[in-house]
Amino acid sequence: MYHQNDATLAIKNVVRVANIIANLDTILQEAKNLSLTAKNARVVALRAGDSAFGFKPITNFIDEFSELTIKTTKSISMLSSNLFEIALSVVRYSDFQLRLNIAAQYTEHTDIHHLQQQGRLEFIRTVKQLESAVMHLEGYFEDILKQMRSAEYIAVTSRVEASNAGEFSESLQSVSNFIAGAAKNIKHAINENLKEISLLKGALR
């Protein structure tokens, strides 16, 4: 049986999806900045020559995972717009159910009963679609989280390499700081999204 609460819950789910999508922008922006930083760091490392020898493979590595993060975030963006559509569909079916229940109070016509059953099945189908999309999304976020753990490790290693880079030490140090900062921001956004996903999963159960 459907209640007003189901419709309210469905709307709250849309808000959660909206929050997730809003956080994606932060992730994408930070990942793009990381990629740019890797390119700048490569130039500095080249100019520094032998004194920054250990920094070059690090810049390659930053470049690699920032590209990976951008790619994953873009996949998430595509999935998210689909997620929005499904979440909206859940809202519409839950509203439909609510209105049918009111109609059922006015008449016991079999067509209403039939519509209620049909609507319920469609509602369950869309909720399952939403669940599956949310699971996918969670997987993507966990991938990025792993990439960010690597980024934090690299930030520490690059700091050591930067300290040996003589006059270029300060520039490379700021690269290390930037990597650490970006990784922290991305991790924060992802953790926020994982919290929203956990609430979303709880609501769909």
Place this chain on the structure above:
Amino acid sequence: MKSTEIYSSTTHTWIVLGRDSQKSEKIIDTNQYLIKSNDEAIILDPGGIELFSSMLASLLKHVKLEQITTLFASHQDPDIISSLGLWDKALPHATLHAPWLWEGFIRHFGMDNIQYQSIKDEGGEIKIGKAALKFIPAHYLHSSGNFNVYDPKAKILMSGDIGAALEKNEPPMFVEDFASHIKHMEYFHRRWMPSNRAKNNWVARIRELEVDMMAPQHGRIFKGEMVQEFLEWFARLDVGSASD
């Protein structure tokens, strides 16, 4: 919601649905019309989201759900068609006839299944079972893309917002005394209708038709002489009052 049969012949029947006692007082009262013929039926201006439940329950007293093949929206207003997202689930195989001008707007109400059939500015025709209906242009009265529905056999004109009256409580279904009814219509027509030119063109167009009953979307229905009285009154009325 009350439903009243206003016309019946061997070919088809007109039913008006309205005066919903369950609806909130803050929502404007609306008339919805059902025309059924053989195994087909059309709902004219199906109404807003808030009316969906009582509309559905009332309709099922007269037709089976699968008989409702067609919807018509005279224009894009929420009291006309904001229930579309719900009808889209209840009647996934139905077709909606509505002004071409509003397609991209009306789709905002949610339309995944129902088919949108655009009505051109010059109007058109449709058959529902054995009933032949005409879409009569009524642009700028009040909406810029707007149609009435005329049934030449029943001689009924579903006039949308033209002839609408804003009366509290539950007024009778038909206009009994035109002079005393004016006070319920005048402000609505002067304020909602923007164009004297459009109004005069419409009056001329309708005078060419045989109309026994003029059925608006709000308020009472005009019958017999009341129709002519309305046309004369409306022809004289200066509209577009907010532009003064």
